[in-house]
Amino acid sequence: MKRNLLKGSVGPKDNDSRFLLDVHRRDLPGEDTMVRYDDADEVDLCIVGAGAGGSVLAQRVARAGWRVVILEVGPFWHPDEDWVSDEAGSHDLYWTQKRIIGGTDPIEMGKNNSGRGVGGSMVHYAGYCPRFHPSDFHTQTLDGVGADWPIAYEDLRAHYETVERELPVAGQDWPWGYPHSYPFSPHPISEAASVMWRGALKLGITMRVGPVGIVNGTFGNRPHCIYRGYCLQGCKVNAKASPYVTHLPDALAHHVEIRAGCMAARVEIDQPSGQATGVTYLREGDAVERLQRAKVVAVAGYSIETPRLLLNSASGRFPRGLGNNEDQVGRYVMVQGASQTAGRFPDELRMYKAPPPEVSSEDFYETDPSRGFARGFSIQTVSPLPIGWAEHVLADGHWGRALREYMRDYNHWACIGVLNELLPQPDNRVTLAEEKDPYGLPVARFDFSLGDNDKANIAYSTKVITDILHAAGAQDVLTIHRYAHLVGGARMGTAPDNSVIDADQRLWGVPNVYVCDGSVCPTQGSANPALTIMALASRLGAHLARNGRP
């Protein structure tokens, strides 16, 4: 009864970020008064990477009194000045430093899947925040594919619930996986998304609004979404959740230092004991190596940079790279198939309005033997802005006058996509390339090849979304095959010969180094990974804080 009288979402305990934000400015509050640790000052925890994993971990242990430094290679954003409502102008939000891509199906990086700067990739993610399903943790047992996690859904459930309140996530009651509700009511949806939903209904496919990490109403000092549609270009409103607004304000208030513009070169190891002593890093524009001493190190650089840093941390004691005695670092990197199909409709839909993520379905998430492949996919509405739409039209084979004709028709189109669970493969892996970056560190090479199960999944799911468009009455259809998201590369497991870290995310063979980002996932489900990365970091934070400061 009492709860029904409250408006909006009930906030979380133990995280004041929403109140620390300024109503009128977008800057991360507390930068001016932020604590500054000395390199020689042995902090409790040095985290590499201020993204979804690193930021949540920092906030959690800082609340338990730990002294924390986060090294972040990208900039300390000042969104009022640095972020723009513009596609091409958002180039610097992405990791656009060079990576080499190979394999039979090379994965395009950059704006597609890689962030850089305080807040990480969640600064430019679309905002979809689904949970993994319980089945995702046991795919080897259930379906004979992928890998079993050393933990189960129940180990993460409380952290999913906490993080959903912190973002907070808006959406309808969720019938799939482990059924649950969301703290914020669902957003109103655009006509472009409604058209898809009507098509799905005709085919008997269930769709629900959400789940998105975008406030639907005010939340502390965060204002309502204004439906401007530039979620992938960084939210200038503070409506979309990212660690920049959900965890780092509270972290700064609890004496975390974020040292931006600092590239981690290697984790330093005390050779006799095999313990980490800190992280050697380089400041932008300065060739002098510095060592931040720390009792504990957490690597949170995501699926490309985390393996790269571990491999670049080779030393006499770990000649093949840190945690790589069994040649497991960098293996089993996964992306999700993310084909998108667009349909043309008689009325102007103007899909650029409202957030790109709106309505989704997990009807096809688990294995159905009649489909002829293991595991499945999810369906989500999307809405590319003009440059994204041009890439979509190009992918259907159009250029010149034909491309201009389709582009002029932009306002009549609506778009729907899938996320396929592609299976982990040992040779889909990050290694070090010959080429070096401006810091003199070898860049990452990422090889990726699809398996037969992956190809069958992609083909089947593309037909399903195309059928939805036809059922919705689309007059013409254009398809682009692409990939999204990253997980794996430093996966958790039961032994050093099948993984890089244990169930507590600690590196095998190194007692005080943890991995805390999407690279720890042995499988990926068909869910966008952001929420799970945060939940895993929350779990690790609780584990580390349990016994007080190191």
Place this chain on the structure above:
Amino acid sequence: MGRDLSKPDHLPNLRPGREPPHSSWLPLQRRGITPQMIGRYPDYDVLDSADTWDDATAKVVNARLHVPTELRFFSVGEVATLRAFCNVCVAQDGEPRVPVVEMIDERLAAGRLDGYQYADMPDDRDTWHVVLAGLDEVAEARYGKATFAACELETQEAIVAQLADAQLSGGSWDSLNVKRAWSVCMRMILAAFYAHPWAWNEIGFGGPAYPRGYMRLGPISTLEPFERPGATDEDPVREAPELKG
């Protein structure tokens, strides 16, 4: 009689040879500027709303209206072929043109690349040089012209079609993966062209909307007060039924 925009019969996939209709079915722009002054929204200019954009966004978008004309990345010898190639790729067959060449030159000179390089490809910057050299080689070897730029428009389009279909080989083309070279160039050309507010006018895109936001999500209407519906080239006075008897 003008076309009914609710019908899709102008779309290439639904037409013989996947060819679009001649651009004469489109109205000439009456307000603001579009590339070649054609478009579907003749009475719409996204720049009319520029005073409602936040300063950071306005600065970035307005800079595209004043791109420096001096090239820093491409050499003098490459410019004619580069210009002809970019014109064909996005069908800019007349003025006013979005300054695609200048925008790409600025990006490449600043080293603002996309963050990945295929293992079987050179650096994107080298790819551009190779593609331009390759286009000139094809023009000479197959069509007897000194350069790509010296070819007739139809010939240029035929060569680009072969590039798009990865049908070019020999000489410079053997030093890279042709299919990926096409993708490298087109990605950059499209990112430049559709970043320009003139192109937004052509396609009726509402543009930056911060701090104002969008409110009309449908279904009653998807038009904000400052947006205009699509239109074709019929004269509203001459086409009025009462004048037709």
